[in-house]
Amino acid sequence: ALTIGIVGLPNVGKSTLFNALTKNDVLAANYPFATIEPNVGVVSLPDPRLGKLAEVFHSERILPATVSFVDIAGIVRGASEGEGLGNQFLANIREADAIAQVVRGFTDDDVVHVEGGVNPKNDLETINAELQLADLQTLEKAIPRIEKEVKGKKTDPAALEAAVAAKDALERGQLLSHSGIDLAPIKELGLLTAKPYIYVFNVDEAILTDAAAKAALEELVAPAHAVFLDAKIESELIDLDPEDVAELLASTGQEESGLDQLARIGFDTLGLQTYLTAGPKEARAWTIGKGWKAPQAAGVIHTDFEKGFIKAEVISFDDLIATGSIAAARAAGKARLEGKDYVMQDGDVVEFRFGK
Numbered sequence: 001a002l003t004i005g006i007v008g009l010p011n012v013g014k015s016t017l018f019n020a021l022t023k024n025d026v027l028a029a030n031y032p033f034a035t036i037e038p039n040v041g042v043v044s045l046p047d048p049r050l051g052k053l054a055e056v057f058h059s060e061r062i063l064p065a066t067v068s069f070v071d072i073a074g075i076v077r078g079a080s081e082g083e084g085l086g087n088q089f090l091a092n093i094r095e096a097d098a099i100a101q102v103v104r105g106f107t108d109d110d111v112v113h114v115e116g117g118v119n120p121k122n123d124l125e126t127i128n129a130e131l132q133l134a135d136l137q138t139l140e141k142a143i144p145r146i147e148k149e150v151k152g153k154k155t156d157p158a159a160l161e162a163a164v165a166a167k168d169a170l171e172r173g174q175l176l177s178h179s180g181i182d183l184a185p186i187k188e189l190g191l192l193t194a195k196p197y198i199y200v201f202n203v204d205e206a207i208l209t210d211a212a213a214k215a216a217l218e219e220l221v222a223p224a225h226a227v228f229l230d231a232k233i234e235s236e237l238i239d240l241d242p243e244d245v246a247e248l249l250a251s252t253g254q255e256e257s258g259l260d261q262l263a264r265i266g267f268d269t270l271g272l273q274t275y276l277t278a279g280p281k282e283a284r285a286w287t288i289g290k291g292w293k294a295p296q297a298a299g300v301i302h303t304d305f306e307k308g309f310i311k312a313e314v315i316s317f318d319d320l321i322a323t324g325s326i327a328a329a330r331a332a333g334k335a336r337l338e339g340k341d342y343v344m345q346d347g348d349v350v351e352f353r354f355g356k
C-alpha cells in the first residue's frame with residue numbers, strides 16, 4: 001500500500017499526532033489478519049456514503065478505505081550532512097510515497113523549540129533546505145553517471161536533461177514538486193522534494209479559529225495542501241464518543257477532526273480514489289488510482305476478476321440513493337454496463353461480471 005511519511009523538526013508534535021493515528025485501530029477492527037508495523041499508523045478515509053449504502057443494503061458491516069502513515073525519525077539541521085539520524089532519515093523518507101511535514105505553530109514555554117522560538121516560516125525553510133541539499137547531493141552524484149550512460153547509448157538523453165534541469169531548479173531554491181520539470185526519466189533517483197507534500201500545522205485553538213492566521217500559514221506552503229490541527233486535542237478525541245467529538249470540534253470551529261482531514265487530503269495527494277461495493281455482508285470502499293480502468297479496478301478485489309473481466313455494472317452513488325435499490329436503478333435505466341475501457345469514477349457503485 002502507498003504510505004505517507006511524517007516528518008518535522010523535533011518537538012513539533014509528531015509523536016503526539018502519530019499516537020493519535022495509531023490509537024485509532026481501524027486495521028485491527030476491520031482486517032484482523034493484517035500485520036501492523038510499529039511505526040505505521042492506519043486511519044480510515046471518512047466516507048459518509050458507506051453508511052448510506054449500508055442502510056440501503058442492510059449491510060452487516062462497513063469497510064472504509066484506509067490511509068497509512070509512517071513515522072520517520074526527526075529531521076534536524078544538518079541531516080543532509082549525515083549528522084545524527086540524517087542518513088537513516090533520508091533512506092526512510094525516500095521510501096514514502098508522499099510526505100506530511102508537521103510544523104509547530106503552538107506556543108508552550110514548557111516545550112523547548114529546537115530553533116529557539118516558534119516560527120513556522122523559519123522551520124519550513126530549515127527542513128526544505130535540508131531536503132534540497134540532499135537532492136542536490138543525489139543529483140551531483142548521478143549526473144556524471146547518467147552522462148556516461150547517455151554517451152554509451154544506455155540511457156535516454158531525456159534523463160540527463162531532467163537531471164540538469166532539476167539541479168538548476170534546486171540551486172535557485174525551488175522544490176522539485178513545484179518546478180514543472182518532467183522528472184519521470186529520473187524517477188529511480190527517489191528525489192525527496194519531488195514527492196507530493198502535505199503540511200500539517202500543529203497549532204493552538206486560537207489559530208484553529210482564526211481564518212486570517214490560517215490563510216497566512218497556508219500561503220507559506222501553497223500550492224501544497226495545508227491541514228490545521230491541534231495534535232493534543234486529536235489524541236484526546238480518539239477516546240471520545242462520536243457525539244462528544246462533534247461537540248468538541250464545533251467548539252473550536254472545525255467541521256471534521258484533523259485526522260479525518262489528514263486522511264482525506266493524504267488520500268487525494270497520493271492520487272487515489274475509491275469505488276464502492278455493497279451487499280448484505282458489507283458496504284465497502286476499494287482503493288484504486290485515479291484514471292484506472294474497470295478491469296484493473298476489478299483486480300483490487302481479486303486477480304481473477306481482472307483476468308476474467310467481462311463487464312462492470314455501474315450505478316452512480318447518487319442515482320442509487322435516489323432510486324433506493326439496484327432493481328429500481330435498473331428499472332429507471334440508471335444502471336450502466338461498462339466494458340474494459342471504462343475509466344472508473346469516484347463514487348461508482350459497482351458489480352463486476354467475470355468468467356473463467
Ligand code: GDP
Binds near residue numbers: 011015106108230233
Ligand atoms: P516530536 O518530537 O515532534 O515527536 O514532538 P512530541 O509529539 O513529542 O511533542 C513534544 C511536546 O510538545 C510534548 O510535550 C507534547 O505534549 C507537546 N505538544 C505536542 N503537540 C502539542 C500541541 O498541539 N499543543 C501543546 N501545547 N503541546 C503540544
